[in-house]
Amino acid sequence: MAKLTLSDLEHVYPNGHRGLIDINLQIQPGEFITLVGPSGSGKTTLLRTLAGFFQPSAGSINIGDTLVAGDKTWVSPERRDLGMVFQEHAVWPHMTVFQNVAYPLKRKRFAAADIAQHVTAVLEDVGMAEHMKKKPTALSGGQRQRVALARAMVAQPQALLLDEALSALDEPLRARLRQQLRRLTMEEGLTTVHVTHDRSEALALADRVIVLNRGRIVQDASPAEILTKPANSFVAAFMSDAAVLQGSWTNGTFYPDDKGLYIQPDALASQPQREITGVRCVATVAPEDIRLETIGAHQPADTTVGTVTSVLAVRFGTELTVTWSGGEFEVYAPVGAMIPKISDRVAVHFDRVHVFQDSAMTTHAVHA
Known part of the structure; x- marks a missing residue:
């Protein structure tokens, strides 16, 4: 060797x-x-x-x-x-x-x-x-x-x-x-x-x-x-199938372009320097870092809401697709997790989100 x-x-x-x-x-x-x-x-x-x-x-x-x-x-x-x-x-x-x-x-x-x-x-x-x-x-x-x-x-x-x-x-x-x-x-x-x-x-x-x-x-x-700890949005998207969300960063807060997207500050696992202000950024969230909660007809406050459009059983859990106002989220639910049905309205909760000051990276191909 x-x-x-x-x-x-x-x-x-x-x-x-x-x-x-x-x-x-x-x-x-x-x-x-x-x-x-x-x-x-x-x-x-x-x-x-x-x-x-x-x-x-x-x-x-x-x-x-x-x-x-x-x-x-x-x-x-x-x-x-x-x-x-x-x-x-x-x-x-x-x-x-x-x-x-x-x-x-x-x-x-x-x-x-x-x-x-x-x-x-x-x-x-x-x-x-x-x-x-x-x-x-x-x-x-x-x-x-x-x-x-x-x-x-x-x-x-x-x-x-x-x-x-x-x-x-x-x-x-x-x-x-x-x-x-x-x-x-x-x-x-x-x-x-x-x-x-x-x-x-x-x-x-x-x-x-x-x-x-x-x-x-x-x-x-x-x-x-x-x-x-992906280095940038390309790595997050390519290696984890993470969703890429456009927005801006001001005074330590990520402001998504889509007003229907709500990310709690305690979900940010990595982010630009706090003093950076008014710059374009992207947030990435991996499928395993998303939780779903079935809701009724009411609209919860400050919560991303979507509709389940696909449910697929896989070896170690379930893969779901959720359509929301800004596009789609892929979600991996482990065995034993609550699994909504197709057409269910769900609240989308983010457990871990990475924010990068590298929006140009997201234009690169991310498919294997």
């Missing part, structure tokens, strides 16, 4: 598009990080630049103490000692499972006895030892992906790079392989960088989550901090 250091990294495509802008990132030995962001955010460009498939336009990359890109230095992908797993089950169909996994060791000229020992051990780790004589055509998609993972790990690479490695698999297989992947990387102490479009997967697997947008890192934090 090795420390990965990316300094002032830039990548400009031949058409002039800036795929990476001012990337500074340190990944500690044994750390598992995920790169997440909308399409075109730069997450795959960053992974492939780290792997050596793209050459950076500026900046440098160090793997451990070795400079592999920058300052007139360029180390090709096959010499970076990195393991990679792709989305497309990239195993050779003409080789057996054993031969596929043994390939990196043969390239490094390991002795036959050592190859057999290492390959058998890693196939046992991923639960594929009993299939070592089979060709990939005889395996399921999940089995082929475990072979690809074993091949990437067998030579004990400096780091493991995963490019949407689980996205082609169906649940619950994907969930099982996710757990297995995390266990194996922890046991082996592997430095791991995982690109995924699945936000839940990014949060579940990572020690740190790197959120990218338009080629820039917009937040680098633990999963818990990403959810409870």
